[in-house]
Amino acid sequence: GDSVTQMEGPVTLSEEAFLTINCTYTATGYPSLFWYVQYPGEGLQLLLKATKADDKGSNKGFEATYRKETTSFHLEKGSVQVSDSAVYFCALITSYDKVIFGPGTSLSVIP
Amino acid sequence: GAGVSQSPSNKVTEKGKDVELRCDPISGHTALYWYRQRLGQGLEFLIYFQGNSAPDKSGLPSDRFSAERTGESVSTLTIQRTQQEDSAVYLCASSLGGGARTDTQYFGPGTRLTVL
Numbered sequence: 001g002d003s004v005t006q007m008e009g010p011v012t013l014s015e016e017a018f019l020t021i022n023c024t025y026t027a028t029g030y031p032s033l034f035w036y037v038q039y040p041g042e043g044l045q046l047l048l049k050a051t052k053a054d055d056k057g058s059n060k061g062f063e064a065t066y067r068k069e070t071t072s073f074h075l076e077k078g079s080v081q082v083s084d085s086a087v088y089f090c091a092l093i094t095s096y097d098k099v100i101f102g103p104g105t106s107l108s109v110i111p
Numbered sequence: 112g113a114g115v116s117q118s119p120s121n122k123v124t125e126k127g128k129d130v131e132l133r134c135d136p137i138s139g140h141t142a143l144y145w146y147r148q149r150l151g152q153g154l155e156f157l158i159y160f161q162g163n164s165a166p167d168k169s170g171l172p173s174d175r176f177s178a179e180r181t182g183e184s185v186s187t188l189t190i191q192r193t194q195q196e197d198s199a200v201y202l203c204a205s206s207l208g209g210g211a212r213t214d215t216q217y218f219g220p221g222t223r224l225t226v227l
Contacts, residue, residue, distance in 0.1 A: 032212040044154075044202065044218040051213050089153060097211040098167060099144065103153035 002027045006090050006102035013080055013109050021075040021105045023064075023090035031092040033057075033066050033073040036101075039086045047075075047088070080109045113137065115219035117203050123225045124193055132188045132222045134203030141208030143186050144216060145178055149199045160186060161208060193226045200224070 007022040025031065035047040035057070048057030053068035062077045073090060090102040116135045124130050136143050145157040157170045160180045171177070175193075180186040190197055200221040206214035 043220050044204075046215045049213075049215070091154075093212045095212070096167070097159060097161075098170075099146075099156040099159065099211065101146070101154035101156070 002031075002092070002094055002098060002100050004090050004092055004100050004102035006088075006105050008103075008105070009087075010106040010108060013107070015082055015109055015111050016079045017109075019075070019077040019080045019084070019107070021088055021090075021107070023073045023075065023102060025071050025073065025090075025092050025100075027071075027092055027094050027100075029095035031094050033064070034091040034093070035062070035064055035073070035075050036089040036091060037086045038089070038104075044089070080107075082109045082111055085109050115203055115205050115217055117201075117219040117222050119222060120220065121223045121225075123227065125227050126195060127192055129189065129191045130193055130224065132190075132201050132224070134186045134188070134205075134219060136184065136186070136203070136205030137217055138184075139207070140205035140217070141183055142206040142211060142214060143180060144204040144206075145186070145188050146202040146204070147172075147199045148202060148221070154202065157188070159211065161211075190224075193224075195226045198224055198226045 003026045032051040034049045037047045038044045048059040050057040050066035056065045064075045087104045087106045089104045118133045143160040146154040158178050175191045178188045202221045203219045204216040206216045
């Protein structure tokens with residue numbers, strides 16, 4: 001069935017380090033792919049999205065490219081800040097509108 | 112403008128009781144989603160409304176769960192005969208309704224349900 005797999009956390013990085021959070025998926029058809037973020041004490045919010053193969057979503061210095069050949073949507077940022085500490089969720093929406101979230105990856109950035 | 116609101120913010124109930132959770136979407140948003148998030152876990156999709164209809168109810172965990180939406184606005188999620196495994200944060204989201212695959216979902220703060 002349709003599913004999303006994320007790298008397990010927690011991830012701890014020093015400020016200005018490079019970040020990669022892996023996300024792979026299984027889905028029939030052509031899903032849309034999303035990264036959502038949940039900052040401490042706040043609600044979930046969309047970080048970026050890509051709706052077709054080879055699209056790159058970007059926001060706040062984060063990027064992710066929709067790779068159909070590897071069924072991946074890895075999240076990257078070149079230089080993380082303390083304020084990026086949060087839980088990151090990879091998600092997909094299938095071509096028949098079913099929504100599937102990954103389990104989330106907790107990121108802590110230390111000064 | 113106002114975001115998605117949910118009530119109550121916290122609900123403690125005894126096993127076997129029924130509970131009703133409410134979601135008020137952003138005005139003008141025709142699509143509405145319900146999710147469940149158990150402690151330390153990801154979001155589990157429950158149901159999606161486009162307008163007042165729910166094309167896919169397969170995410171509802173059991174027949175104790177039901178949801179309805181009237182007037183393309185407020186939605187209620189009802190859990191009958193609650194069990195301890197129903198304890199979780201129940202999140203609601205809304206979107207413009209142009210299509211789930213392209214819409215941005217805006218999430219409410221959630222209702223934390225504790226079943227004793």
